[in-house]
Amino acid sequence: MSELPEVESLARFLGERFVGRVVERVYLVSVHALKTYDPPLTALEGQSFEGVERHGKFLDLGVGGLRLVMHLGRAGWVRWRDRLPEAPPRPGRGPLALRVRLGAPDDGAGFEVTEAGSQKHLAVYVVRDVLEVPGVARLGPDPLSEEFTVEAFGRLLAGESRQIKGVLRDQSVLAGIGNAYSDEILHTARMSPFKLAAKLSEEEVARIHEAIGTTLREAVERSRGLALKDLKAEKRSGLRVHGRKGEPCPVCGDTIREVSFSDASMQYCPHCQTGGKVLADRRMSRLLK
Incomplete structure (x- = not known):
């Protein structure tokens, strides 16, 4: 399972590459992974990435005033690709759960969220406020914060x-x-x-x-x-x-x-x-x- 250090590194990596870029398309491949329906995933399309944060093991991407929040569970991961396939992904039994494709001037680049194994714990949320995610709202203090004395x-x-x-x-x-x-x-x-x-x-x-x-x-x-x-x-x-x-x-x-x-x-x-x-x-x- 990805823990604080890995999610922190993911947040830094994505933050360096995403801020200011525009979401062209979001493809949901694994329906079970999406835990919210309002706003829909399509609300992210055409919006710009504003920043990436970490809350415990949760990855939080700001997109046009909304939050794309992910908990990678036991076997989830994020993969950056300089060139995504042109064809839309097909739902199936493979590890791909979510694909986010960037628009101009980064046509074809983006990232994929995958989850290996038969036990599915990956969770994806689209919310207006990160505290709408129950797991985030329940979190204790961050052990790397200055307040953790x-x-x-x-x-x-x-x-x-x-x-x-x-x-x-x-x-x-x-x-x-x-x-x-x-x-x-x-x-x-x-x-x-x-x-x-x-x-x-x-x-x-x-x-x-x-x-x-x-x-x-x-x-x-x-x-x-x-x-x-x-x-x-x-x-x-x-x-x-x-x-x-x-x-x-x-x-x-x-x-x-x-x-x-x-x-x-x-x-x-x-x-x-x-x-x-x-x-x-x-x-x-x-x-x-």
């Missing part, structure tokens, strides 16, 4: 009875962190993913807060200037523990372990994060404190 983070965690791994992934608490970067953040902070958030000491809260900023900013910087087609590969190569089950920890050399759940998995280093204890790899395992 260690004191503010401590207030968010106060009274939280959940494990810190789940809290970091909750978009209503913090916007933009998912499964991969929560693993990375907790590894950097040397913290068990299963420690209760409300029981963290001030020093532990400060460690996690620092790890959030360091991990996300480094990921954004690594992506700077890369072509869209290279962003996913960069993410995978930059991860230290997530997706690296069985490999040596780059900090201590211990073997990275995994806990699998029904629809996801997480990775951690026992030596760095859980005092050498290894979690049983089953959904209902007793969690470490």
Whole structure:
């Protein structure tokens, strides 16, 4: 799934290429992806791109006073093409979900939104105000904003009875962190993913807060200037523990372990994060404190 660093890089890439350009045609290929009907997608045609923003994992394109908002889900992506096919796309079972074609003087250029796999989570909205998108309206603070201080983070965690791994992934608490970067953040902070958030000491809260900023900013910087087609590969190569089950920890050399759940998995280093204890790899395992 695309998380904050990848969506931030997408926003910067598209912002550099789109602002001032005109939408000629918008083709909806995957009907299930469109979550709104008023205004229609066709209302974007003939309008100019005004800017691109990011809200957590949501990509927000300003087009002629409207907002084209996208959440890429687990397997969605945006692909820039200097020359789109002349023929309109046909609905089918392929990955193409949306195509946006630019007009003069950029005839033929544009972007496509795709989604791989059988599980469809891509969501596209056309709204007048970005807060009309329910997922955006529910977002917590952005962890890269100046307002996200260690004191503010401590207030968010106060009274939280959940494990810190789940809290970091909750978009209503913090916007933009998912499964991969929560693993990375907790590894950097040397913290068990299963420690209760409300029981963290001030020093532990400060460690996690620092790890959030360091991990996300480094990921954004690594992506700077890369072509869209290279962003996913960069993410995978930059991860230290997530997706690296069985490999040596780059900090201590211990073997990275995994806990699998029904629809996801997480990775951690026992030596760095859980005092050498290894979690049983089953959904209902007793969690470490």
